[in-house]
Amino acid sequence: MNIRQYLDSTYLKTSDQANLSEAENTQIVKNTIEEAIIERFKLIMIRPDKVSLAKEMISKAQSNLLIGTVIDFPEGKSSLEEKLAEANVAIQNGADDLDFVCNYEAFKNGEIDLVKNEILQCTRLGLSNKKVVKWIIEVAALNDTEIIQLSVLIKNIIIQNFDENDYSSVFVKSSTGFYKTENNLPNGATVPTIIMMLENASPLPIKAAGGVRSYDEAVEMINLGVKRIGTSNAKAIANGETSQNQY
Numbered sequence: 001m002n003i004r005q006y007l008d009s010t011y012l013k014t015s016d017q018a019n020l021s022e023a024e025n026t027q028i029v030k031n032t033i034e035e036a037i038i039e040r041f042k043l044i045m046i047r048p049d050k051v052s053l054a055k056e057m058i059s060k061a062q063s064n065l066l067i068g069t070v071i072d073f074p075e076g077k078s079s080l081e082e083k084l085a086e087a088n089v090a091i092q093n094g095a096d097d098l099d100f101v102c103n104y105e106a107f108k109n110g111e112i113d114l115v116k117n118e119i120l121q122c123t124r125l126g127l128s129n130k131k132v133v134k135w136i137i138e139v140a141a142l143n144d145t146e147i148i149q150l151s152v153l154i155k156n157i158i159i160q161n162f163d164e165n166d167y168s169s170v171f172v173k174s175s176t177g178f179y180k181t182e183n184n185l186p187n188g189a190t191v192p193t194i195i196m197m198l199e200n201a202s203p204l205p206i207k208a209a210g211g212v213r214s215y216d217e218a219v220e221m222i223n224l225g226v227k228r229i230g231t232s233n234a235k236a237i238a239n240g241e242t243s244q245n246q247y
Contacts, residue, residue: 076101
C-alpha cells in the first residue's frame with residue numbers, strides 16, 4: 001500500500017487562527033506545500049487565497065502534487081451564489097479539488113430544497129471543469145440519523161443528475177476539523193461515523209478528515225474503504241508515527 005497516495009496534507013488556519021503574522025502563516029503554507037512535494041503526497045489542501053502560490057511552487061518543482069481548497073469554509077452558511085463565485089476563483093487559480101462545506105445547518109433545519117440545489121449546482125460547476133468535488137457534512141454537528149440522511153441525500157442527487165463515470169469524482173467528507181464540540185468529544189472521522197458514511201453514500205467515495213493521527217488509524221480507515229484522508233499529520237502518518245495534532 002502506498003499510503004502517501006491517500007493523504008491530503010492539510011493546512012487551513014488563517015494567520016489570526018494560528019496567532020501569527022500573515023508572513024509567518026504564509027511561510028507555514030509554503031513549508032507544507034514543499035513537504036508535500038518532497039513526500040509525494042496525493043494532494044495539498046490549503047485556503048483559496050493560497051492556491052496560486054501552490055500552483056507556482058508545484059509547477060517550478062515539476063511535481064504531480066494536486067491542489068485542493070475549501071469553499072465556504074468552515075460553516076457552509078453562505079448563499080449558493082457566494083459558494084459558486086468562490087469556487088470559480090479557485091478553479092481559475094488552478095485548484096484540482098474543491099471541498100465544499102455543505103450547509104448542514106440548513107439541512108438540520110429542514111431546508112432540504114436549498115441543500116439539494118446547492119449540492120447540484122456546485123457539483124455541476126466542479127465536474128464541468130473536470131475537478132474533483134467533495135462535500136463536507138460536518139459529522140460532529142449531526143446525529144447518527146442526520147449523518148445517514150445527508151449521505152443518502154448527496155448520493156441520490158449525484159446518481160439522479162450525473163453520469164456513472166462521474167461518481168468517483170464526488171466525495172462525501174466527514175469534517176472541517178474546525179467544529180467546536182462539547183466536552184472535547186471527537187469532531188472528525190471516527191470508525192462508527194465513517195462506516196455509516198460508507199454504507200449510505202456508496203457508490204460515492206469517502207474522505208475521512210479530522211482525527212486521523214497515526215499510520216495504524218490511517219490504514220484502518222483505508223481498510224474500511226476510505227479513498228482519501230485529510231490530515232495535518234501526513235508526514236508522521238507516512239513515517240509510521242503518531243502525531244498529537246487533532247486534525
